[in-house]
Amino acid sequence: xxxxxxxxxxxxxxxxxxxxxxxxxxxxxxxxxxxPGITALTRAGDGAPVLLxxxxxxxxxxxxxxxxxxxxxxxxxxxxxxGKPDSPKTFAVAALDWQRTRAAEQSHxxxxxxxxxxxxxxxxxxxxxxxxxxxxPLYPASLAGDAVFSLFPFPNNLSGPYGRKTYTAVLPAxxxxxxxxGKIDRYFHGKLDHSLALRxxxxxxxxxxxxxxxxxxxxxxxxxxxxxxxSFLNTNLTPQVVNSFRFSxxxxxFAFGTGPRKKSRVPSAS
Numbered sequence: 562x563x564x565x566x567x568x569x570x571x572x573x574x575x576x577x578x579x580x581x582x583x584x585x586x587x588x589x590x591x592x593x594x595x596x597p598g599i600t601a602l603t604r605a606g607d608g609a610p611v612l613l614x615x616x617x618x619x620x621x622x623x624x625x626x627x628x629x630x631x632x633x634x635x636x637x638x639x640x641x642x643x644g645k646p647d648s649p650k651t652f653a654v655a656a657l658d659w660q661r662t663r664a665a666e667q668s669h670x671x672x673x674x675x676x677x678x679x680x681x682x683x684x685x686x687x688x689x690x691x692x693x694x695x696x697x698p699l700y701p702a703s704l705a706g707d708a709v710f711s712l713f714p715f716p717n718n719l720s721g722p723y724g725r726k727t728y729t730a731v732l733p734a735x736x737x738x739x740x741x742x743g744k745i746d747r748y749f750h751g752k753l754d755h756s757l758a759l760r761x762x763x764x765x766x767x768x769x770x771x772x773x774x775x776x777x778x779x780x781x782x783x784x785x786x787x788x789x790x791x792s793f794l795n796t797n798l799t800p801q802v803v804n805s806f807r808f809s810x811x812x813x814x815f816a817f818g819t820g821p822r823k824k825s826r827v828p829s830a831s
Contacts, residue, residue: 570649574639583629583663592667593718593729597625602675602715605725611675618675620717623667623729630664652746662736668772670730671723672713713777732771732780740764758793782818787811 588594601619602611611618636658642649714728721727742762749755766785773779789811796804 570642570646572639572641574637576635576637578635579633581630581632583627583631586627586630588627589630589667592628593624593721595624595626596622598622600717600719605674605676618715620715623717623731628665628667628731630662632660632662632664634658634660650748650750653744655741655743657739657741659739660737662734662768664734664736665731666734666771668730668732669718669722670728670772670775670777671726672716672728672777674716674725677726728777733769734771736766736768738764738766738768754797756793756795760789760791762789763787780819784816784818786814788813 599619599621601617603609604611636656638654638656640652640654643651643653716726716728718727718729719725721729740763742760744758744760747757749757764785764787766783768783770781770783773781789809791809792807794806798804
């Protein structure tokens with residue numbers, strides 16, 4: 562803090578650390594309960610299994626275990642006087658903090674249900690164009706009708722927030738960040754007493770946002786950098802009057818990259 566005086570006649574400092582392991586965490590209250598296994602998709606009308614090229618269409622349950630979250634943070638603060646040991650007038654303080662997070666996040670998306678992937682909800686049973694003896698069933702989940710709807714993965718979480726249209730994925734949500742600052746205080750004594758404080762601070766963060774606006778395959782990797790320089794010059798004009806001059810400068814940089822994509826467990830048939 563630029564306003565707070567730093568330092569004493571002796572050097573001092575501190576180290577700290579924090580670690581939270583995924584194996585010690587409770588389940589996120591808003592996450593779905595882990596249900597390892599496979600769920601077969603059925604038609605909404607009669608409950609019959611949906612076929613993918615003649616075989617039952619089954620999706621592996623997306624949440625097989627608790628969503629991981631591991632976080633490690635460490636840092637140090639050091640303060641020391643500069644100049645004459647008996648009557649120092651200059652003090653310096655520096656601080657550095659580093660954080661690393663390895664986590665995943667449950668993300669839910671609305672996708673067309675299997676029945677929606679056909680003309681008038683025929684996606685689950687298909688249609689059979691042609692004469693009775695020469696009819697060929699066409700399913701949107703088959704080679705013949707998968708050209709458009711293969712862009713959407715099949716639902717895999719029927720109890721999710723979108724019901725039979727829910728596709729759930731456990732996506733990476735990692736982050737790495739550091740922040741540091743340095744500050745120098747200088748005291749001048751004469752006809753008037755002055756104190757000068759200079760501080761520089763910087764930070765950098767690289768993280769992964771699992772989804773943007775609820776869109777499929779919309780993960781992004783923001784990289785954020787900030788810098789700030791601040792200074793104060795205080796002058797005691799009288800015991801009751803103090804003049805203060807302040808100068809500050811700062812900037813920020815934002816860069817966005819494409820995040821990792823999680824492929825559907827049922828590949829496109831087209």
